[in-house]
Amino acid sequence: MAINIVMPKLGLTMSEGTIIKWHKNEGDMVKKGDSLFDVETDKITNTIEAKEEGILAKILIGNGKSALVTAPVAILSDEGEDISSFVKEEKPLEKDIKVAVHQSETNEDGKKKVVVIGGGPGGYVAAIRAAQLGAQVTLVDKGSLGGTCLNVGCIPTKVLLHTAEIYQEVLHGKDIGIQIEGNVKVDWASLQQRKENIISHLVGGVTGLLAANGVEVVIGTASFIDRHQIKVTKEDGSSITINGDDFIIASGSEPFIPPIPGVELEGVLDSTGALNLDALPEDIIIVGGGVIGTEFATLFNSLGVKVTVVEMLPYILPPIDREVAAAVEENMIGTGIDIFTSAKVTTIEKDGEKLKVSISLDREDKVVKADKVLMSVGRRGVTRGLNLEAVNIRLDRGAIYVDNGMRTNIEGIYAIGDVTGKNMLAHVASDQGIVAAENIMGIDSAMKYDAIPACVYTKPEIASVGMTEEEAKKKGINYEVGIFPLVNNGKTLIMKEVENTMIKIITDKKYDEIIGVHIYGPRATDLITEGTLALRLEATVDELITTVHAHPTVGEAMKEAALAVKNIAIHAVNK
Ligand SMILES: Cc1cc2nc3c(=O)[nH]c(=O)nc-3n(C[C@H](O)[C@H](O)[C@H](O)COP(=O)(O)OP(=O)(O)OC[C@H]3O[C@@H](n4cnc5c(N)ncnc54)[C@H](O)[C@@H]3O)c2cc1C
Secondary structure: EEEEOOOOOOOOOOOOEEEEEEEEOOEEEEEOOOOOEEEEEOOOOOEEEOOOOOOEEOOOOOOOOOEEEEEEEEEEEEOOOOOOOOOOOOOOOOOOOOOOOOOOOOOOOOOEEEEEEOOOHHHHHHHHHHHHHOOEEEEOOOOOOOOHOOOOOOOHHHHHHHHHHHHHHHHHHHHHHOOOOOOOOOOOHHHHHHHHHHHHHHHHHHHHHHOOOOOEEEEEEEEEEEEOEEEEEEOOOOOEEOOOOOOEEEOEEEEOOOOOOOOOOEEEOOHHHHHHHOOOEEEEEEEEOOOHHHHHHHHHHHOOOOEEEEEOOOOOOOOOOOHHHHHHHHHHHHHEEEEEEOOEEEEHHHOOOOOEEEEEOOOOEEEEEEEEEEOOOOOEHHHOOHHHHHHOOOEOEEOOOOOOEEEOOOOOOOOOHHOOOOOOOOOHHHHHHHHHHHOOOOOOOOOOOOOEEEEEEOOOOEEEEEEEEEHHOOOOOOOEEEEEHHOOOOHHHEEOOOOOOEEEEEEEEOEEEEEEEEEEEEHHHHHHHHHHHHHHHHOEEHHHHHHOOOOOOOHHHHHHHHHOOOOOOEEEEOO
């Protein structure tokens, strides 16, 4: 029975391929695994092997011709089979395919009116992009521009973590040849002031950028009246109505506080409360060993606070590659942090000046006391108060449902950032904002979630992109792993952050394509950009290997980890 041999899809972004050379001629016998043809994409060249046995009855796409992926390139038949009814000669692909760009609609004054709700990294970036593309943009925020990220998230946590890191460096100055005389202590009040100064500097920057792009900013709480109007209630209780052709909802997220008895007690904090403490506590219990919980654990522990982490899962940092997370956990325990995994907080009670936290563990129950309890078990999208019912916006498990173009189910209304419940990260919100603004203004744009970097600012840092080993296994991918321990890297040694640190690269065995990069070590959060670009470009491990890396850098270890995939690392003993 005759079958079509088709142009395979060799990578996520491949849409067509050019046949460089057929290894078989018409009439040749083909066995399973025989080399059939070489195909070249804009990225890679691969030899395609036969999956079926038969006679190569007809070549439809010859040498030097291109075809779209999944288009037939040849016919395989049984000996003597008549394929005349089967043959429909495929046309080679025209090379100059044009991408359709829609023209934006405009209202009477010639400009499309775009209204953005929320001025976080999603909303303000969307507003600027829409304005760049010629829209008349109004941005509404009920709080401070910059949203969670600038005011109570990414930036303030990193300001505090930076000081905590320097403090530790100074305390251990003698390790690097610095003798310190006298007391070294953290001035929490002036650190808080520094944090506020940096926030207001950055918020001022965002305000200036919005003004420079002609975006009108309205401070107040937005709620939908109908598909084309929102009501904005200002702090003094007055309200205005704003009309728009298109809307972008970027209302972000807020901490999720689970209904544990005692969470309402004074001293039980969310991440915002933990950032704004008047003074450092003696001890703190952190409920949740995810990214935010782990960063706060590092922060408080580095500043001399006794830290206990309680995590419900059997491990901390659930989204991180297990091997890396285990190394982090070991290091955190080594710095004096108590970590209870497979553990559940059952109650929080007042006990004199302290809070008493009851923890249910696998085999026993435990009670830990501390001055403060930080709840960091997750965040959920802010949809409350937006009156989404008025426009029938579809929700999916509490988050606003969107497609990859950031469109909701209602035409002309888009949603971006944390409120969509996708990757709750500032850079994702910003990229989604650009996608939404471009689609509104007639440029076809879509989010791709395959190469999203994620960073955790522990000491050392953690950063990853792409699949973890567990995910690769679960997806049934035939994968290879290369690990380079950073103890073998000069720059890491100089920075004395060698304990358990590593770069781990995961590749798809078939094409040696890099599908995951996981870094635990100094500069991880900067280095991950190389891994992200590698995934974005569907790079193979050879492309990383043949890239010259500067010395001495932690980045050299990326190349070594790539070499380790092939068991030819130079600065490590191979398996
Ligand atoms: C402690 C902490 C640390 C973090 N660290 C990092 C990090 O290091 N890196 C990273 O990538 N991400 C980090 N994040 C996550 C990051 O802050 C969020 O992913 C990001 O801020 C989401 O952006 P957004 O624009 O969707 O929403 P948000 O930044 O939450 O902004 C939403 C805005 O909408 C406004 N708003 C809400 N409802 C209304 C309404 N009805 N009317 C008017 N305005 C409204 C709010 O006032 C707010 O300003 C951290 C988060 C926290 C809590």
